[in-house]
Amino acid sequence: MTFEQLYKLHTDLVYNLALQYVQNTADAEEIAQDVFMSVHKNMHKFKGKSSVKTWIYRITINKSLDFIKAKTRTKRSFFFNSKRLDDPDTHINVSDFDHPGVLLEQKEEMKRIFDCINELPERQKTALILLKIENKTQQETANIMDCTVKSIESLYQRAKNKLTQKLAETKE
Amino acid sequence: MELLDNIKKVTAPDALWHKVNERVHKQQADIVPMHNVRAIAAAVALLFIANVVFAVQWTNTTDEVSLEEIIPEENYSLYE
Known part of the structure; x- marks a missing residue:
């Protein structure tokens, strides 16, 4: 399969998954570019131990998490610099919410939900995104996250409980 | 949380x-x-190796030549 064919088959998958992580079109585009650069660089090394789709899912998840970490670091350093400049209103907000898959009338509520999702630990967040938003089965999620179905069940349950708790806290 | 389905x-x-x-x-x-x-x-790297090989060969060549061959003995005497 050529690189162009790989791109055409998986571009929407990559873009949508990146969107669930960063909730911003510009950032999702940047992640998608990084993903396909990585695919191009490593496609000859791909041994076929998993399906191409699973492999691309994994790259997208890793690139999205790396992107968030890098962005948080930049914002944090900006935050500290601003603190030095005595600006008390500065706060860390990883993404500027611009999710095209969200209905306009639900935008505010969705932003609140995603703010809570963004506070979850990485693996819980990934399990929740794959199962709840990407509608993957537990087996598919386990393959992508390279763990057992049992751990996926546990991760999802913990993510759901924590999210419900956080949502209740932010509503008050 | 059900909104996520939308x-x-x-x-x-x-x-x-x-x-x-x-x-x-x-x-x-x-x-x-x-x-x-x-x-x-x-x-x-090749030039360096060639240089080293050349230097080793040259050193070996000079070792084999005795001083007498280079400086004829009769022309010099330390006691003169």
């Missing part, structure tokens, strides 16, 4: 392919000078 799948922008393609070409262009760097490094 998230729609969207199509990736067309411009994305052009951006990816551009970066791929740029990456490939960056690889070419690396080949040149490797070739130059290999040539320098």
Whole structure:
């Protein structure tokens, strides 16, 4: 399969998954570019131990998490610099919410939900995104996250409980 | 949390392919000078080895020549 064919088959998958992580079109585009650069660089090394789709899912998840970490670091350093400049209103907000898959009338509520999702630990967040938003089965999620179905069940349950708790806290 | 079920799948922008393609070409262009760097490094290494081999051979050659062959004994005397 050529690189162009790989791109055409998986571009929407990559873009949508990146969107669930960063909730911003510009950032999702940047992640998608990084993903396909990585695919191009490593496609000859791909041994076929998993399906191409699973492999691309994994790259997208890793690139999205790396992107968030890098962005948080930049914002944090900006935050500290601003603190030095005595600006008390500065706060860390990883993404500027611009999710095209969200209905306009639900935008505010969705932003609140995603703010809570963004506070979850990485693996819980990934399990929740794959199962709840990407509608993957537990087996598919386990393959992508390279763990057992049992751990996926546990991760999802913990993510759901924590999210419900956080949502209740932010509503008050 | 049920609202998460309402998230729609969207199509990736067309411009994305052009951006990816551009970066791929740029990456490939960056690889070419690396080949040149490797070739130059290999040539320098070969020159160095050749130099070492030459030096060793030259040293061996001079070892075999006795001083008498280079400086004729009758022309010089330390006691004169």
